[in-house]
Amino acid sequence: MIFNSLTFLVFFAFVLALHTAPFFSWHQKKINLLLASYIFYAAWNPPFVALLWISTVVDWWAAQWMVRARRERTRKIWMLTSVIVNLGMLGYFKYGGFLLDNFVSMAGSIGIIYQPPKWDIVLPVGISFYTFATLSYTLDVYLRRSKPAGSFLNYALFVTFFPHLVAGPIMRPTELVPQFEEPRKAKANQMFFGFALLTLGLFQKVVLADGFLAPVVEKVYDQHDKVPGMLDSWAATLAFAGQIFCDFAGYSTSAIGVALCLGFAMPDNFRFPYGAVGFSDFWRRWHITLSSWLRDYLYIPLGGNRHGPARTYAALMGTMLLGGLWHGANWTFVVWGGLHGLYLSVERWLRARFKGFTPGRATMVGLALLTFLLINVTWVFFRAKTFAGAGVILTGMAGMAEKPEPLIAGGPMIVALAIVTAIFGTHLAMRNTTLEAVIERTPVLVVASAWTLMAFAVLIEQGQGNAFIYFAF
Amino acid sequence: MRGLREGALRPGLRLTAANRPGQAQPVPTRDIPALPWMRMGIIVFLLLVLLLAAWEWQMRRLNLHAGDLGDSPQAWAEQRRLADTNPVTIIGDSRILFDTDLDRFEALTGVRPIQASIVGTTARAILMNFANDPEFHGLLILGLAETSYYRPSGVGIGKPYMDNLSKNEKPSQVSGLLLDRYLQRHVAFLDPEYRLSRMVNELDRGIRSGVDGPYDDVWKISETFDDRQYFMWDRINRDRHLRMHARWAWGEFKGKPIPPTVIAKVNARSAEAVRRIRARGGDVIFIRPPSSPELRVNEEARVPKATGWERLLVAANAKGIHADDLDRAQKLILPEWSHLTRKCAAVFTDAYVRRLVELTPRLQLRANAPAPLSRTDCVAQRNASR
Numbered sequence: 001m002i003f004n005s006l007t008f009l010v011f012f013a014f015v016l017a018l019h020t021a022p023f024f025s026w027h028q029k030k031i032n033l034l035l036a037s038y039i040f041y042a043a044w045n046p047p048f049v050a051l052l053w054i055s056t057v058v059d060w061w062a063a064q065w066m067v068r069a070r071r072e073r074t075r076k077i078w079m080l081t082s083v084i085v086n087l088g089m090l091g092y093f094k095y096g097g098f099l100l101d102n103f104v105s106m107a108g109s110i111g112i113i114y115q116p117p118k119w120d121i122v123l124p125v126g127i128s129f130y131t132f133a134t135l136s137y138t139l140d141v142y143l144r145r146s147k148p149a150g151s152f153l154n155y156a157l158f159v160t161f162f163p164h165l166v167a168g169p170i171m172r173p174t175e176l177v178p179q180f181e182e183p184r185k186a187k188a189n190q191m192f193f194g195f196a197l198l199t200l201g202l203f204q205k206v207v208l209a210d211g212f213l214a215p216v217v218e219k220v221y222d223q224h225d226k227v228p229g230m231l232d233s234w235a236a237t238l239a240f241a242g243q244i245f246c247d248f249a250g251y252s253t254s255a256i257g258v259a260l261c262l263g264f265a266m267p268d269n270f271r272f273p274y275g276a277v278g279f280s281d282f283w284r285r286w287h288i289t290l291s292s293w294l295r296d297y298l299y300i301p302l303g304g305n306r307h308g309p310a311r312t313y314a315a316l317m318g319t320m321l322l323g324g325l326w327h328g329a330n331w332t333f334v335v336w337g338g339l340h341g342l343y344l345s346v347e348r349w350l351r352a353r354f355k356g357f358t359p360g361r362a363t364m365v366g367l368a369l370l371t372f373l374l375i376n377v378t379w380v381f382f383r384a385k386t387f388a389g390a391g392v393i394l395t396g397m398a399g400m401a402e403k404p405e406p407l408i409a410g411g412p413m414i415v416a417l418a419i420v421t422a423i424f425g426t427h428l429a430m431r432n433t434t435l436e437a438v439i440e441r442t443p444v445l446v447v448a449s450a451w452t453l454m455a456f457a458v459l460i461e462q463g464q465g466n467a468f469i470y471f472a473f
Numbered sequence: 474m475r476g477l478r479e480g481a482l483r484p485g486l487r488l489t490a491a492n493r494p495g496q497a498q499p500v501p502t503r504d505i506p507a508l509p510w511m512r513m514g515i516i517v518f519l520l521l522v523l524l525l526a527a528w529e530w531q532m533r534r535l536n537l538h539a540g541d542l543g544d545s546p547q548a549w550a551e552q553r554r555l556a557d558t559n560p561v562t563i564i565g566d567s568r569i570l571f572d573t574d575l576d577r578f579e580a581l582t583g584v585r586p587i588q589a590s591i592v593g594t595t596a597r598a599i600l601m602n603f604a605n606d607p608e609f610h611g612l613l614i615l616g617l618a619e620t621s622y623y624r625p626s627g628v629g630i631g632k633p634y635m636d637n638l639s640k641n642e643k644p645s646q647v648s649g650l651l652l653d654r655y656l657q658r659h660v661a662f663l664d665p666e667y668r669l670s671r672m673v674n675e676l677d678r679g680i681r682s683g684v685d686g687p688y689d690d691v692w693k694i695s696e697t698f699d700d701r702q703y704f705m706w707d708r709i710n711r712d713r714h715l716r717m718h719a720r721w722a723w724g725e726f727k728g729k730p731i732p733p734t735v736i737a738k739v740n741a742r743s744a745e746a747v748r749r750i751r752a753r754g755g756d757v758i759f760i761r762p763p764s765s766p767e768l769r770v771n772e773e774a775r776v777p778k779a780t781g782w783e784r785l786l787v788a789a790n791a792k793g794i795h796a797d798d799l800d801r802a803q804k805l806i807l808p809e810w811s812h813l814t815r816k817c818a819a820v821f822t823d824a825y826v827r828r829l830v831e832l833t834p835r836l837q838l839r840a841n842a843p844a845p846l847s848r849t850d851c852v853a854q855r856n857a858s859r
Binding site: 182405440 | 497498517524669683687
């Protein structure tokens with residue numbers, strides 16, 4: 001189920017009631033949360049709960065045997081078992097069709113005609129997220145960064161805890177398992193702040209992303225008969241920048257709020273990313289839990305920046321290309337990751353070349369704007385389904401489209417651009433602070449009014465039960 | 474409790490995994506701004522109730538009604554499953570959907586048909602969906618509008634309905650449908666056509682020339698009740714602006730004539746689909762609901778009755794009921810030119826069902842069937858609809 005659904009509201013009310021009920025022991029409450037998390041996941045596709053179980057059991061035992069192993073080789077075998085099982089399932093369900101298509105194309109290019117049966121496998125929701133979460137458990141144990149969880153229940157709940165299960169934030173066991181070791185119940189202030197965060201997340205998703213931004217994006221990206229001009233291409237791409245942020249950050253904010261209502265702390269996943277100055281800054285602010293996961297378990301093991309510039313650039317590029325592929329089984333995502341890798345490499349080179357350069361305030365704003373615009377170029381590959389589609393949009397953005405036609409109506413375009421401008425301005429203004437710090441400085445009346453209006457807007461926008469974009473990853 | 478902190482941390486103190494490379498991440502910190510959240514929450518809740526009550530009042534003033542359940546892919550999936558065990562199913566585009574009164578149909582025959590038509594969707598695609606279903610053995614009543622039925626490509630709005638049938642029956646989808654229906658029976662404002670973004674967009678009456686804007690899209694013209702019973706929204710009869718809006722959106726059904734080769738191909742494929750349904754013990758009867766003279770002239774120009782409708786019946790060796798041939802259903806009220814008013818839908822249904830029972834042994838007129846309806850049963854609305 002998704003946060004922006006009536007089913008979730010009913011489900012969450014039950015879970016909250018069970019969790020705050022005085023007559024359950026902490027052990028029983030954890031079992032309740034575990035069962036609720038399975039129900040949450042099974043509401044999409046009950047059979048796929050089996051995948052969660054496989055992942056949970058394999059990694060639990062892999063970590064247990066790793067600790068008991070006396071030889072380094074045995075530890076490695078158990079670590080590799082966990083990696084192979086997890087990435088194997090991810091590969092089969094997410095990349096099977098992609099690999100097969102590419103194999104057929106390659107065979108065709110050398111004259112071998114091969115027509116396999118259609119790869120008709122349904123992608124289990126959130127498999128990329130929980131695979132990475134559970135992998136970090138065995139990898140941390142293998143790297144001796146942490147000890148295995150003390151109880152199977154705590155570990156199973158870490159994997160399946162419903163607020164982060166299907167679209168993150170991608171949590172590490174050391175962030176969540178210790179929270180299950182002590183009884184937790186939100187105080188009134190925490191619970192109501194959790195509700196406020198849930199409202200903010202739903203406002204971003206239901207009102208901004210789905211209500212006002214997505215239709216503008218679709219007008220350009222999902223039509224194939226007409227050629228968009230410069231204005232339409234830029235408007236749709238900027239709208240997508242707003243949509244993907246509001247969609248994904250909206251989910252993360254909702255998840256953090258839901259967990260807070262239950263008395264649990266979850267990490268930030270976004271820190272005003274469009275206020276970033278440079279791309280390394282952007283990746284410290286955008287999908288933080290994924291970028292730090294890739295850094296810790298891919299970039300650093302690949303050598304990181306410890307083996308000279310050439311190896312560093314190769315590790316950076318490799319990490320971003322695989323990071324792109326993590327988002328979807330399509331070469332367009334690989335190019336998206338590759339562009340970010342290129343940006344990061346160029347930035348790294350420039351930083352070394354202009355060491356000691358300290359930009360003034362105006363330069364900072366200019367660089368932030370440049371960063372934002374260049375990120376928009378990458379979003380074209382993220383949103384377009386094909387390279388041909390991306391080419392049409394990029395040609396339009398460059399003002400080189402032949403016989404362009406207007407596609408986006410004036411009203412929706414004005415509203416979408418106003419929202420994106422507001423997002424960019426807010427991110428720029430708040431890049432050095434936190435939402436909590438700003439709220440604390442704001443008069444109660446203003447906060448309460450904003451909360452009311454956001455909740456009201458969510459209810460009258462109604463929402464169409466659209467899934468979050470990242471559910472598909 | 475670890476991780477939760479009363480009072481906001483000063484900027485720069487709340488670290489993230491981005492600040493801690495290559496190490497086990499500790500329990501994150503969530504700081505709670507020092508504000509009276511509980512008191513604020515209660516006030517927000519009370520204000521929200523007041524605002525929603527005012528909004529509900531305003532929506533009812535706009536003639537939205539509690540009990541208008543709306544439609545969805547999940548609701549269609551529910552009916553589609555029932556079609557496999559029901560003796561009669563109606564498929565088609567919005568015309569047969571609006572123009573069939575299920576209660577009247579049931580009163581006349583004792584059979585309540587499944588309504589599996591979809592707005593903005595070619596009936597041809599739905600026919601294929603049933604032809605490919607080995608479980609379907611019933612009578613299919615196919616209502617068509619030629620420009621939609623013979624469209625050279627594309628399925629229309631209903632494509633995800635049919636492609637994602639099993640996806641739309643997942644537990645979360647079914648529970649969502651039931652909860653949504655429960656709420657819609659009690660409140661009027663939960664109408665997707667009157668959601669915030671749609672209303673804001675409707676303020677654009679053509680700011681940017683040369684673009685298909687919100688005014689060019691069909692806005693709310695229907696109400697939907699149990700069993701996907703669609704009826705023309707009564708406000709369309711009374712509100713000139715909305716009526717003109719809808720007529721404008723139809724664009725008088727103008728367009729290039731559909732090539733005869735396309736028409737012939739569609740007829741051939743339809744015939745094949747009908748043959749397959751019959752081979753399993755089912756049957757198909759075609760119906761052509763009425764459209765206003767303003768549209769009809771353009772429809773005829775694009776798909777002439779002689780090459781479309783008449784050849785379709787010949788090719789499929791099927792029986793058909795054309796609105797032109799129903800004496801009791803002439804000159805009915807079509808406020809926005811394409812669909813009948815609720816009362817006229819009952820008249821049209823009455824007329825076509827009485828003909829239907831003569832064409833198929835699968836349906837009989839009940840002994841205590843109500844007396845026939847005629848144009849005078851709905852014509853009183855006529856003046857209001859001009």
